[in-house]
Amino acid sequence: MKVPFVNLGLQYQDLKDEILDAIDRVSLKGSYILGPETCKFEEEFATFCGAKFGIGVANATDALTLTLRAIGVGADDEVITVPNSFVATAGSIVNSGARPIFVDVASDYNLDPTKLEAAINSKTKAIVPVHLTGRAACMEEINKIAKNYNIKVVEDAAQAIGAIYQNNPVGSLGDAACFSLHPLKNLHLMGDGGIITTNDPEISKNLKKWRNHGLRDRDFSEFWAYNSRLDNIQSAIGLIKLKHLPKWTQRFRAIAKEYRDNLEGFCKLPAIDPKGCEAVYHNFVIRVPNREKIQNDLNNLGVDTKVHYPIPLHLQGGAKKWGYKKGDFPETEAQGFEILSLPIYPELTDHQVSHVVDSIKKVISNN
Numbered sequence: 001m002k003v004p005f006v007n008l009g010l011q012y013q014d015l016k017d018e019i020l021d022a023i024d025r026v027s028l029k030g031s032y033i034l035g036p037e038t039c040k041f042e043e044e045f046a047t048f049c050g051a052k053f054g055i056g057v058a059n060a061t062d063a064l065t066l067t068l069r070a071i072g073v074g075a076d077d078e079v080i081t082v083p084n085s086f087v088a089t090a091g092s093i094v095n096s097g098a099r100p101i102f103v104d105v106a107s108d109y110n111l112d113p114t115k116l117e118a119a120i121n122s123k124t125k126a127i128v129p130v131h132l133t134g135r136a137a138c139m140e141e142i143n144k145i146a147k148n149y150n151i152k153v154v155e156d157a158a159q160a161i162g163a164i165y166q167n168n169p170v171g172s173l174g175d176a177a178c179f180s181l182h183p184l185k186n187l188h189l190m191g192d193g194g195i196i197t198t199n200d201p202e203i204s205k206n207l208k209k210w211r212n213h214g215l216r217d218r219d220f221s222e223f224w225a226y227n228s229r230l231d232n233i234q235s236a237i238g239l240i241k242l243k244h245l246p247k248w249t250q251r252f253r254a255i256a257k258e259y260r261d262n263l264e265g266f267c268k269l270p271a272i273d274p275k276g277c278e279a280v281y282h283n284f285v286i287r288v289p290n291r292e293k294i295q296n297d298l299n300n301l302g303v304d305t306k307v308h309y310p311i312p313l314h315l316q317g318g319a320k321k322w323g324y325k326k327g328d329f330p331e332t333e334a335q336g337f338e339i340l341s342l343p344i345y346p347e348l349t350d351h352q353v354s355h356v357v358d359s360i361k362k363v364i365s366n367n
């Protein structure tokens with residue numbers, strides 16, 4: 001049996017008629033950019049996240065970059081984030097003109113709030129906690145510290161659409177939140193896409209200019225900005241998919257439960273949700289000591305796995321000039337050697353899930 005890490009064609013098969021119909025509808029109107037579908041998607045997405053405003057952009061890297069610009073981050077500023085995220089988190093901070101300052105993570109793969117305060121200084125303008133693997137970061141502690149220092153908090157929620165923290169959805173937990181609609185994310189379009197949610201009307205108003213050349217109206221540009229907009233066809237597809245998201249999220253959680261119930265004692269499992277919190281398991285990450293061997297053995301049994309992410313941000317090429325070295329973020333680096341992401345997506349069959357479980361048990365017992 002084969003269990004691929006992703007299989008995007010399956011979701012398309014399920015929604016094919018609805019999607020083709022939407023593409024046809026938008027195309028016949030010939031309204032491709034910032035049209036009614038985008039407005040509606042922004043509204044419905046924001047509502048889904050318990051936020052007042054949604055601003056569609058070209059991808060989540062832009063969402064983060066533009067949000068930082070819109071809250072006033074620029075040259076010579078510092079923005080705090082974690083070293084174990086996808087490269088876009090640090091890249092977008094650099095794009096905004098600022099320098100990323102890394103703070104190590106805890107065993108839940110998210111920013112360790114006990115290490116946060118030591119990284120703050122007079123240059124710190126924002127904190128970008130990442131809800132990695134679809135689990136919300138410790139927002140209560142982070143927000144409290146941010147408030148004391150008058151620093152803004154921008155959630156990197158690229159992996160976490162639908163995750164719940166203290167009974168509230170991510171996307172409504174900081175000053176603004178950035179989501180990716182990339183094909184590998186839980187709610188994805190047929191190409192790149194991103195969206196920002198916020199409850200702050202000023203941030204929302206600013207972002208609508210930042211994504212569209214700083215234009216106040218058709219002819220007057222208030223400042224030099226970007227072209228980073230969400231297409232109407234993609235928004236129409238997003239509206240269709242948003243309806244299915246609760247059902248998909250349930251399936252992500254059901255598969256996670258199956259993995260958890262059956263793999264206890266075989267490997268380190270993801271942290272259990274604290275009270276009032278519910279992860280969405282964008283990735284289901286286990287930890288095993290001899291990861292390369294186990295990954296290879298699983299592959300031989302037809303189980304495709306990935307590592308998110310083997311090289312931390314402080315050791316990437318662009319970070320060289322800041323003088324970080326191996327050993328600077330011990331928890332992130334230790335995790336980097338052991339983490340392994342199992343296949344998890346709504347279309348996985350129960351059979352495939354059992355095959356993953358059986359294969360891991362077999363491989364780990366033999367190693």
Ligand SMILES: *Cc1c(COP(=O)(O)O)cnc(C)c1O
Nearest residue numbers: 059060061086088089158180182
């Ligand atoms: C995917 C991802 C991004 C970037 O998303 P794009 O839409 O591809 O730009 C940013 N942060 C995290 C944590 C991600 O997983």
